[in-house]
Structures are given as C-alpha cells and as structure tokens.
Amino acid sequence: MSYVFYPGCSLESTAKEYALSTMAVCAALGLNMPELPDWTCCGSTAAHQTDALLALALPAKNLAAAAGNTVAVACAACYSRLKLANHEIAGDTQSRARVADALGADYDGSTPVKHLLEILRDDVGFDAVDKRVSKPLSGLRVAAYYGCLLLRPPSIMRFDDAENPRLLDDVVAATGAQPVDWPAKTDCCGASYSITKTEIVLRLSRGILAAARDAGADCIVAACPLCQLNLDMRQRDIEKKQHERFGLPVFYFTQLLGLALGLPSRDLGLRSLLVDPLPLLSKKGLMSTETAVAR
Amino acid sequence: MTSGADTPVYPLTFDTLLQELDGATLSGCFQCQKCTSGCPVATGADVKPHEIIRLAQLGARQELLSSRFIWECTSCGTCAARCPQGVDLPAAIDALRRLSRDGGFVAEPAVAIFNDIFLDTVRQLGRVHELALMAAFKLRTRRLAQDVGKLPMMLRKGKFALMPRLVPGRAERQRLFHRARKQEEETP
Numbered sequence: 330m331s332y333v334f335y336p337g338c339s340l341e342s343t344a345k346e347y348a349l350s351t352m353a354v355c356a357a358l359g360l361n362m363p364e365l366p367d368w369t370c371c372g373s374t375a376a377h378q379t380d381a382l383l384a385l386a387l388p389a390k391n392l393a394a395a396a397g398n399t400v401a402v403a404c405a406a407c408y409s410r411l412k413l414a415n416h417e418i419a420g421d422t423q424s425r426a427r428v429a430d431a432l433g434a435d436y437d438g439s440t441p442v443k444h445l446l447e448i449l450r451d452d453v454g455f456d457a458v459d460k461r462v463s464k465p466l467s468g469l470r471v472a473a474y475y476g477c478l479l480l481r482p483p484s485i486m487r488f489d490d491a492e493n494p495r496l497l498d499d500v501v502a503a504t505g506a507q508p509v510d511w512p513a514k515t516d517c518c519g520a521s522y523s524i525t526k527t528e529i530v531l532r533l534s535r536g537i538l539a540a541a542r543d544a545g546a547d548c549i550v551a552a553c554p555l556c557q558l559n560l561d562m563r564q565r566d567i568e569k570k571q572h573e574r575f576g577l578p579v580f581y582f583t584q585l586l587g588l589a590l591g592l593p594s595r596d597l598g599l600r601s602l603l604v605d606p607l608p609l610l611s612k613k614g615l616m617s618t619e620t621a622v623a624r
Numbered sequence: 625m626t627s628g629a630d631t632p633v634y635p636l637t638f639d640t641l642l643q644e645l646d647g648a649t650l651s652g653c654f655q656c657q658k659c660t661s662g663c664p665v666a667t668g669a670d671v672k673p674h675e676i677i678r679l680a681q682l683g684a685r686q687e688l689l690s691s692r693f694i695w696e697c698t699s700c701g702t703c704a705a706r707c708p709q710g711v712d713l714p715a716a717i718d719a720l721r722r723l724s725r726d727g728g729f730v731a732e733p734a735v736a737i738f739n740d741i742f743l744d745t746v747r748q749l750g751r752v753h754e755l756a757l758m759a760a761f762k763l764r765t766r767r768l769a770q771d772v773g774k775l776p777m778m779l780r781k782g783k784f785a786l787m788p789r790l791v792p793g794r795a796e797r798q799r800l801f802h803r804a805r806k807q808e809e810e811t812p
Contacts, residue, residue: 368791380808
C-alpha cells in the first residue's frame, strides 16, 4: 500500500515531537511516508462549529490531492475530520455537489484514510513490530489514552470498540511495557477548549490524570496532539489548582515505540515533553547512556 | 456534519433543522437521559443534553440558540455513541451553534471569536500559526494575561514556530472560502 502523510498543523508546532518520532519510527519499520505536498489545515473544530460546508471542503481539498494514495494521519482530530468528510461526501450527492462548487473540482469521497495505529496493526503487523523491538520497555506501566476523536462516532470511524478499545494497549504491549487497566481511556480531555474555556479542560483532564495515577500507571500514552497537550502542558496548572501531584509524563505512542526499537532519543523529541520523562525512564533503567548524553 | 447520508447539511434554518432532525431521529427520543449521564460537561449545564432534544421537539428556538451549553459541549460524541435511538446530538449542536451566530444569540462569544480567528488564519496562510492565533485571540477578547507565563517555556521547547509558513495557493483558498460563504448566504 502506498501512503502520503498528512501531518496537520499541530505536528508543525505544539506536537513537533509527534512528527519527529513518527518519521523516525516509520523509517525504522520501512514505511515510506512522503508528505502530502502543500497540504492545508483540515478546518478542525473551528470549521465544523462555524460552517458546515467549509468543514467538508477543507478536508476534501487535501483528500483530492492524494491522487490514489492512502492518506496516513497521526493527529486524531485531522483523522476525524478527514473520515467524516469522506463519509458525508460519498454518501450524499447534495453535499458532494456543494463541495465540488466550493473546490472548483469534483471529489467523490473515496480516498482511503488511515491512522498510524491502524497502519501498525493492519499493514506492518504486531509480529513484525515484535521482531524489531531491541530494547523492550519492561516494567513500565502505561495508561493507554484514546480520547474521543479516534473512536466516535463509531459507525463512521470504525477504529476500535468505542467503549473498550484495545489497539493502543496492544501497541504498548508490543513495546514490552505493561498496559494498565483503567476506566478513563475514552474520556474527553476538553480538547479545543484549552484556550477559550480552560476551566473545562482543567476539570476533565484532571479526571483523566487521577484515573491513570489511581490505576498505578507510571505514564500516559496518547495518539492525539490535543489530548497530549492538555494532559502535559496543563498538568502543572491542575496540580497547582487542586493541590495534588501527578508527575505523569505524557508520551506519544511513537516515542515509546521508538525507544523500544532502540532509536536515539534525539530522534524522538523526548525533550519537548513538558513533564520531563527522563527521571522515570532512568528509574526504570530504560534510558541508555546515549539517551543521557543526548540530553 | 456527523449526520448520516440522509440528512443534508443545507439549507439551514431553524425550521429545516427541526425537520431534518425529526426526519432522522429527533422524534425517537424518549428522554432516557443516557446522553446526559455520559456527558462530561452536563454538570452545571444551563440546558442538559436530553433537554436540548426536548426543547427542539417543542421548537423552542430562543432557549436553544441562546443556551450556554451549545458552547460548552466538547463534541466528544459520547451521547450519540450511546443513544439507544440513534439521535445525533453533536450534529444538532453544530447546527445550533451556526444558527445561534446567525441570529446573534451567542452566549459564549469567546468560542465564536476563536473560531473566526482560526478560520481566518487558515484562509490567509493555509495552516494554523499558533502564535499569531493566540495573539489575535488575546487582543480580541482582552484576555491579555492568560497563559502568558507559558510562552517562554513553549518557545524554549520549540512548540511555537516564530514565523508562519505560507502555503502556496492563496488565491485558490480565498476562492474556496468565498464560495462556501456565498453558498451559505444563498440558502433561504
């Protein structure tokens, strides 16, 4: 299967370590992921809250440019917007016509969209990943956090079981780490309200951090730049406000996978995380001398 | 948007919204309140998710469009995923947000302002530029102090690009936004 990679805006800024570690892991697994040339924003929350046609036309512009390749996506929000646009355009002739008018070209909604986690499961396979793991993350207890956008609406996303997903847990297990059983894996972190209604994000993200801690997790792993940013950047704010301590590093799954594949930490952007993961990794004996030096 | 193939997005007026929702699923709601039970922001909501549906069944335009809740909903989709009757509440709330703006009923202007600035950035540059977005939002809402303490750290960690990257095809983007706007205006 041939892919074009759609990074999305977050991976150029707040989630640049997600982009970095994705590229490193794909190279190590032999996945060729050229970037979609001149891609534009999917419209994200702002578009679907404001203008229903823009929320279709912005994703469609990118999907039409993929020219028969499968669009590989890392950001859960982009993934959601691209798949929802495909569903609406392919299923409704009126929507398709309106999008065609806005774009100045017809797009039929048929470009396949896959998240990196699905590519790992379906196209690489966990057996192949297992064989490449050279530094298993033994003893690391990880809360696999899915959030909303990969899973819902389940009838359209068809990603995993919407109430008890396992895919990210399986990736954690493939790294040699131990996924913990916890109740908040599909809870909402507050996502796009991080700036506009911060109090909602602080409350919802607090619940997720507390659930991970109570389940005995050493860290959280995410597959969405909005979730990661809320749980990582807002963690200190929540600790101060609630007078409690979490100290939970929030990794992208590509960072943990990269560590297990023995990739150098400078290729994984570990230093960009705001809750410093290096004390945890040293404590667990998972930081090589190379990692210490690179720091 | 998250609606099925049988619920066209346009033309959108309050009456057509009710018609579409009713034609799809709205009339199926029997107030079991599963939506509200699973909603992460129902606590403290002025109108709770199951009440949104009831008000829509009653055609209570003003109460719906001026409700705070439609701007507090995180679009997490838990309500729709669990609804035994298949009511697509997130799609209804997106439509209510648009009608609320058109009618000048917005109870939480900050969210609408953020969305406008976000989309304007995309129209101009092709992609979001966080620093410019944050600066414009602070100026428009006078929330100058919010999160300012985070700026040095975010810059040090390389999480904010200083300069925006301009994606080619600006004229084409302007046309796309213009046509989308025009279609919306032409709907009755």
